[in-house]
Amino acid sequence: xxNTREALIxxxxxxxxxxxxxxxxxxxxxxxxxxxxxxxxxTEAFADPALDQLSLIVPIFTMSKISKEExxxxxxxxxxxxxxxxxxxxxxxxxxxxxxYQFMTGGQxxxxxxxxxxxxxxxxxxxxxxxxxxxxxxxxxxxxxxxVDPSNQVLATTTFSGAHAPWIDGTVMPVVWKRRHGAGxxxxxxxxHVAKEFAVPQMxxxxxxGMQWAAR
Numbered sequence: 001x002x003n004t005r006e007a008l009i010x011x012x013x014x015x016x017x018x019x020x021x022x023x024x025x026x027x028x029x030x031x032x033x034x035x036x037x038x039x040x041x042x043t044e045a046f047a048d049p050a051l052d053q054l055s056l057i058v059p060i061f062t063m064s065k066i067s068k069e070e071x072x073x074x075x076x077x078x079x080x081x082x083x084x085x086x087x088x089x090x091x092x093x094x095x096x097x098x099x100x101y102q103f104m105t106g107g108q109x110x111x112x113x114x115x116x117x118x119x120x121x122x123x124x125x126x127x128x129x130x131x132x133x134x135x136x137x138x139x140x141x142x143x144x145x146x147x148v149d150p151s152n153q154v155l156a157t158t159t160f161s162g163a164h165a166p167w168i169d170g171t172v173m174p175v176v177w178k179r180r181h182g183a184g185x186x187x188x189x190x191x192x193h194v195a196k197e198f199a200v201p202q203m204x205x206x207x208x209x210g211m212q213w214a215a216r
Contacts, residue, residue: 005055005215007035010045013062017089021195023060029208030056035215046070051077056215060090071100078104079182083214087192087207092146104181105188106149107174112142114164116193119143121175121202125155130178130187130209137202144190145173152177156189156206176206178213185214 007030011019027037035056043061047070051057054077066074078084084104086092093109095101102108121139125131143158145168156176162169176189187210191203198204 005035006053007037007056007058007211007215008045008051008054009037009039009058009060010041010043011039011060011090012041012043013064013094014089017060017062017193018195019060019062019090022090022192022198025195025198026058026060026207026211029204030058030211033208033212043067043070046074048073052080052082054082056083056085056211058091058211059084059086059094061094062089063093064095066095066098066101071095071098075100075104075181078184078186081183081216083185083187083211083216084181085187085207085211085214087189088142088144090192091188092144092190103149104186106152106177106179106186107146107188109144109146111145111165113145113160113168114143116140116142117164119158119161121191122157122159123155124157125153125176128155130206130213131155131176134202134205137200139191139200139203141191141193141197144175145171146190148174148177149179152179176210178210185216187211187214
């Protein structure tokens with residue numbers, strides 16, 4: 001029997017995160033996993049009454065606004081069991097004014113001291129299937145400082161050096177997590193500032209596995 005899982009990717013917002021290019025990469029990853037993929041370019045897609053019939057929703061929409069009706073329908077769909085998964089600012093800095101959205105995703109971007117820098121990602125998820133077989137690795141990108149929900153199940157972290165903001169020296173920050181929102185599974189990775197970062201095997205593997213875990 002063929003897999004009939006359907007995923008919706010909604011991209012837009014700040015162009016610096018290359019949302020269109022990233023959406024194409026994510027769509028390819030999902031199709032390789034036998035998802036039927038639909039791509040939209042407006043937050044109006046979140047108001048679709050049939051949203052709760054999907055398996056997975058992937059927002060790639062930085063620094064934008066979402067209407068009360070759109071976020072209400074989106075959060076209800078996830079609470080009913082639809083999976084939500086995403087990365088970097090496309091999910092973690094999508095709708096700064098929507099606390100309902102942040103409550104669901106488990107975090108909100110605050111800063112990236114030093115902008116694009118070299119840093120270390122430390123795997124802490126043990127034998128969780130999302131990170132199984134992946135060791136600590138070096139990464140070159142924005143090192144996200146975030147406000148995060150303490151109920152998140154953290155799978156990877158990074159430690160700030162204080163070189164660019166001395167008051168956060170030694171701060172251990174979640175990079176990858178998963179959580180529940182009602183009956184829905186939510187996955188997030190702070191990695192993926194631009195599309196070329198999908199060439200990093202660890203980043204690509206964790207996101208691919210995370211999306212598959214989140215999907216019902």
